[in-house]
Amino acid sequence: ILNVEQSPQSLHVQEGDSTNFTCSFPSSNFYALHWYRWETAKSPEALFVMTLNGDEKKKGRISATLNTKEGYSYLYIKGSQPEDSATYLCAFFIGLVRFGAGTRLTVKP
Amino acid sequence: ETGVTQTPRHLVMGMTNKKSLKCEQHLGHNAMYWYKQSAKKPLELMFVYSLEERVENNSVPSRFSPECPNSSHLFLHLHTLQPEDSALYLCASSQWTGGGYEQYFGPGTRLTVT
Numbered sequence: 001i002l003n004v005e006q007s008p009q010s011l012h013v014q015e016g017d018s019t020n021f022t023c024s025f026p027s028s029n030f031y032a033l034h035w036y037r038w039e040t041a042k043s044p045e046a047l048f049v050m051t052l053n054g055d056e057k058k059k060g061r062i063s064a065t066l067n068t069k070e071g072y073s074y075l076y077i078k079g080s081q082p083e084d085s086a087t088y089l090c091a092f093f094i095g096l097v098r099f100g101a102g103t104r105l106t107v108k109p
Numbered sequence: 110e111t112g113v114t115q116t117p118r119h120l121v122m123g124m125t126n127k128k129s130l131k132c133e134q135h136l137g138h139n140a141m142y143w144y145k146q147s148a149k150k151p152l153e154l155m156f157v158y159s160l161e162e163r164v165e166n167n168s169v170p171s172r173f174s175p176e177c178p179n180s181s182h183l184f185l186h187l188h189t190l191q192p193e194d195s196a197l198y199l200c201a202s203s204q205w206t207g208g209g210y211e212q213y214f215g216p217g218t219r220l221t222v223t
Contacts, residue, residue, distance in 0.1 A: 004151075032208025043113070043199070044152075046211035089152065093208025096167060099152040 002026060004092045006100035013080050014108050020076045021103040023090030027071030032093040035064055035075055038102070039086040047075075047088075080107040111135050113215035115200050121221045122190065130185040130218050132200030138213070140206040141183040143175060144199040146217075152199070158183060159206045190222045 005024040013019050025033065035047040048057040053068040061078045077084055087102040113134045122128050134141060143155040157165035158177040172194075174186040183200055199217045203210040 034208065034211060036212075036214075043214040043216050044201075044212075046213070049209065049211050051209060091152075091208075091212075096165065097154050097208065099154075101151045 002092070002094065002096070002098050004090060004098045004100040006088075006090060006103050008103060009101065010104040010106070012106045012108065015080060015082060017080050017107075018076065018078045019080055019105065020074050021088060021105075023073045023075070023092075023100055025071050025073075025090075025092040025098075026094075027069060029094050030068040030071075031095075033066060033073050034091040034093070035073070036089040036091065037086045038089055044089060077105070080105070082107045082109050113200060113202055113213050115198075115215035115218050117218060118216060119219045119221075121223060122187070123223055124190060124192070126190075127186070127188040129187065130198055130200075130220075132183040132185075132215055134181055134183075134200075134202040134213070134215075136202055136213060138202040138204050139180055140203045140210075141177060141180070142201040142203075142212065143183065143185050144201065145196050146199065147193075147196040156185075157206055164206060187220075190220075192222050195220055195222045 033050045036044040038044040048064045050066040055066040063076045066073045085107050087104045089102045090100045092098050116131045141158045145153045155169045156175040161177045176184040197217045200215040201212040203212045
């Protein structure tokens with residue numbers, strides 16, 4: 001069974017806090033990992049496509065790292081803002097794609 | 110329009126009805142996908158099409174029937190659905206299949222089966 005686990009399930013932080021969450025996946029036969037942001041009443045939006053062990057990607061205040069040997073990826077948000085409130089999904093590709101259940105982030109002003 | 114569009118946005122149907130969901134992408138992509146999100150479950154891949162040929166069928170019941178007449182359009186034909194099929198159905202597209210390309214999602218169709 002191909003399990004993709006995300007933790008925590010939900011997170012509440014204050015504006016200005018930095019935060020991070022985890023996506024864990026099987027460490028064998030890695031092909032790619034994606035991160036998506038899904039705001040309420042909108043469509044999921046791609047943040048990062050990661051394909052190489054040790055990849056580090058950054059987009060503004062958001063960054064992600066990838067460790068394929070140990071089977072995890074971290075997503076970091078620096079100085080969280082209320083507009084960062086969303087569900088963050090990771091998707092693991094090995095032939096089929098398997099999405100995690102997501103981490104729901106709420107940033108309080 | 111730009112991006113990925115889906116119609117209808119909301120659909121209520123009885124178990125004996127036949128209906129279709131439509132997806133259109135304006136991005137020039139070659140791959141299109143149907144996903145299902147049930148309450149409190151992760152996004153689940155249903156079908157993948159690449160250059161109008163189905164390349165994945167993720168053990169989906171035959172009451173769901175996809176159709177991809179060209180690389181810009183994707184349909185999901187529904188018949189004799191069950192109440193447990195009530196969910197959000199998302200369409201997505203990418204340049205090619207495989208994980209090397211980000212996926213662009215439509216707004217989804219919220220389906221309720223009564």
